[in-house]
Amino acid sequence: xxxxxxxxxxxxxxxxxxxxxxxxxxxxxxxxxxxxxxxxxxxxxxxxxxxxxxxxxxxxxxxxxxxxxxxxxxxxxxxxxxxxxxxxxxxxxxxxxxxxxxxxxxxxxxxxxxxxxxxxxxxxxxxxxxxxxxxxxxxxxxxxxxxxxxxxxxxxxxxxxxxxxxxxxxxxxxxxxxxxxxxxxxxxxxxxxxxxxxxxxxxxxxxxxxxxxxxxxxxxxxxxxxxxxxxxxxxxxxxxxxxxxxxxxxxxxxxxxxxxxxxxxxxxxxxxxxxxxxxxxxx
Numbered sequence: 001x002x003x004x005x006x007x008x009x010x011x012x013x014x015x016x017x018x019x020x021x022x023x024x025x026x027x028x029x030x031x032x033x034x035x036x037x038x039x040x041x042x043x044x045x046x047x048x049x050x051x052x053x054x055x056x057x058x059x060x061x062x063x064x065x066x067x068x069x070x071x072x073x074x075x076x077x078x079x080x081x082x083x084x085x086x087x088x089x090x091x092x093x094x095x096x097x098x099x100x101x102x103x104x105x106x107x108x109x110x111x112x113x114x115x116x117x118x119x120x121x122x123x124x125x126x127x128x129x130x131x132x133x134x135x136x137x138x139x140x141x142x143x144x145x146x147x148x149x150x151x152x153x154x155x156x157x158x159x160x161x162x163x164x165x166x167x168x169x170x171x172x173x174x175x176x177x178x179x180x181x182x183x184x185x186x187x188x189x190x191x192x193x194x195x196x197x198x199x200x201x202x203x204x205x206x207x208x209x210x211x212x213x214x215x216x217x218x219x220x221x222x223x224x225x226x227x228x229x230x231x232x233x234x235x236x237x238x239x240x241x242x243x244x245x246x247x248x249x250x251x252x253x254x255x256x257x258x259x260x261x262x263x264x265x266x267x268x269x270x271x272x273x274x275x276x277x278x279x280x281x282x283x
Contacts, residue, residue: 001217016077025071030055032109033053037049038094038095039111039118040113042144043078044093048091064146071267073251077094089158096119112156115136115139116177135204142152151213152212155207155219157207161177164264176202178203179200180261181201182255183197184251187246187247188250189244190243190247199248201245206222221262225269226271226273227242239261242271
């Protein structure tokens with residue numbers, strides 16, 4: 001395909017494929033911050049990168065994202081985003097490319113992940129793209145709100161996993177480091193349940209909020225669940241539903257299983273629906 005055929009009416013490069021102009025780029029600290037942010041979250045919209053990194057010039061920052069994609073291939077634009085009917089009118093979603101991941105590893109600059117499906121994860125593939133974006137959108141919003149509050153800090157999942165290892169807690173016997181089994185005896189969410197039911201929980205994300213109160217660090221931890229396809233209820237507990245998930249968390253939190261499973265002192269469930277709005281949490 002000729003270069004002119006991939007440009008729009010005003011000569012801009014294609015959103016859908018790399019079109020290098022032969023620019024010579026020298027990596028800056030801000031470029032590395034972009035790569036580290038994408039490693040932490042797997043996917044980030046250009047607007048989210050702007051809000052997280054707060055560049056002096058938003059226009060030049062967006063242009064730099066284009067150069068990192070087109071010229072040096074350190075970041076990618078996941079193809080799944082182009083399936084949306086309004087993709088051309090949305091902020092572009094970026095992810096770290098294999099080349100960008102290799103660079104960070106070479107430099108020893110891999111940060112703590114905010115999601116277990118981060119680029120380069122060994123055994124935890126990313127959820128379906130739209131679901132993954134719901135998770136990322138929720139976490140980025142939470143982290144941004146945390147930054148606005150003095151004395152608060154967002155605690156990513158890798159920090160929680162590191163504490164688990166320090167306490168000798170290890171889930172190597174399962175495919176996911178946060179997978180836990182839980183037994184539901186009775187539940188207001190499953191009124192038809194007549195005998196104990198054992199199921200598994202794997203949160204979409206696990207995070208904490210550190211707060212400095214009177215010179216002492218205190219923590220609150222949250223399991224994040226983003227629902228966009230599962231029905232609210234079913235007439236059986238054999239298939240996934242929001243009611244089953246709520247019942248499982250109710251039992252898990254009520255039995256304080258999070259202490260032995262994840263090594264954390266407390267836990268609340270944070271539900272986010274398809275609208276992106278958080279529902280009341282379960283503590």
